[in-house]
Amino acid sequence: MILFLEQGLNGLQFGLMLFLLAAGLTLVFGIMDMINLAHGSLYMIGAYLAALILGSTGSFLLAVAGSLAGTAVLGMLLEISVLRRLYSRDHLSQVLATFALLLIANESMRILFGSQALTLNPPAVLSGPVELAPGFFYPAYRLLIIGVGLAVALLLYLLVSRTRIGMLVRAGASNREMALAMGVNVRALFTAVFGFGAALCALAGAMLGPLLAVEVGMGEGILILAFVVIVIGGIGSIRGALAGAVIVGVVDTLGRTLLPMSLRTVLPPTVAGNLGPSLASILIYVLMAAVLFWRPQGLFPARG
Template identity: 75%
Template sequence: MPPSLLLEQLLNGLQFGLMLFLLAAGLTLVFGIMDMINLAHGSLYMVGAYLTATFVGLLGNFWLAVPLAVLGTALIGMLLELTVLRQLYRRDHLSQVLATFALILIINEVVRIIWGSQPLLLSAPEELSGPVEILPGLNYSAYRLTIIGVGLLVAGLLFWLVNRTRVGMWLRAGASNREMAQAMGVPIRPLFTLLFGVGAGLCAIAGAFLGPILAVQIGMGESILILAFVVIVIGGIGSIKGALVGALLVGIVDTAGRAFLPLLLSQVAPPEVAANLGPALASILIYLLMAAVLFFKPQGLFPART
């Protein structure tokens, strides 16, 4: 197996893992601080992708469309928190699951009414449409490299926010002991609203940059939400560091499995069987990874609560 192929798949896994991190970071903070299961988190990822495609169509500029879509999705997230989700904080997890699942259906239908049932076209910026040579003999997509750079930049800003600011101190305190943080004067209600806005904005960034690679269509948030939950279970609920490590592990395992398992199976099975069985086994690998982590560390790799 050529080293260039290994490096290419490693970069693909890094790119996918960083986008998963943007989804999982907001989800793990909401779950860790508020003790709330928000299944509608993936719908905000979908809304961010749709808004990006809309603004690109209106403005003709991807780089102007992305911040507008992030702002719009953040405002939608905060509006949802103020009007609907705030009523669920003191409910049990079953009520939260049912209510936020209903939000998924409602948001899907609202998107269908506004944009129609057909997928929207969202293309990568023209200047990033070609490959670049990163090593002699190895060309890699300029757009995917940009995604890696954006993911690392946003991850760095998020770590700075959580670890170097007063708001981050409140978030870490809330993730460790919500009741004690509230007793010490942390403004929980405004913090929750801000947190939902930040989480929705991170979803929008992921939707904007994955839209040209995947598809901007109704229901696109549900499948990737499952992976986001796997990430926070592996990394530890409420932990940004755990979300990053878990997302990179899931991204690399998923990408490597889909790339290499069919090649390995083709050595011992007919090509048709290998082509169909390989991706299925790659999907199973992620859940085997989660099961292994939970067996040895039931609270995840880097739990916020100790």
């Protein structure tokens, strides 16, 4: 029972971090109709910035805040200088250009920080476990990540559903041409949305850095999962991104334990141990293909 609870929390933690990436990606995709492969690079840059600030100041809070601000500015500069030119181009050109940006970002980080991965430690007070129930310990830092993820999700919900900016964003996602025709200052809106997405990436990078490792190429694996998330949830939909992210997180984490366990009843442990993790990964993509096949607009379509 504790195993399920613990794995559920693990899945939620992973899912919420995926959500931070997917939220920005889905807005850019939904509003600007732009496939941005360099989205994962912003996550990487956020993590490196956090590592840099943490190393020089020793303050975790400062590191997160600085990384958020820095990456947001960088994202907006990127939008103004390069990405803006790509909105009117086809998806293929966008893929190639943002793939080029991804290579440039990776190599720049390698030149600046070396090719060795940086390992960070979470703040000392959070490095141990918390006893959630008698005998049930859970890492304090992962709880913090869950808390931050939930707070951001709530904030985003309020922002999108209750504010004027949110209204413009929703208008852009559901009908871009109409929003344009209604005189929305699209240029500024796009730049702002992009900067906001970059900040969310940086938050994910800064939070996950101490848990994983800060390294060149860290954005690529998670980028593909973020794409899976937004396809499952529905392109352009924040609600969909949240649902998709939690689904992917929980399926992946539970699949990695439950599949080997259930396989073990019919197969030798070594075989079951090998097969389980891969089956869990396959499951995510089966889910994505099924959604695309039966509900191409995703589970929570943004366009009416």
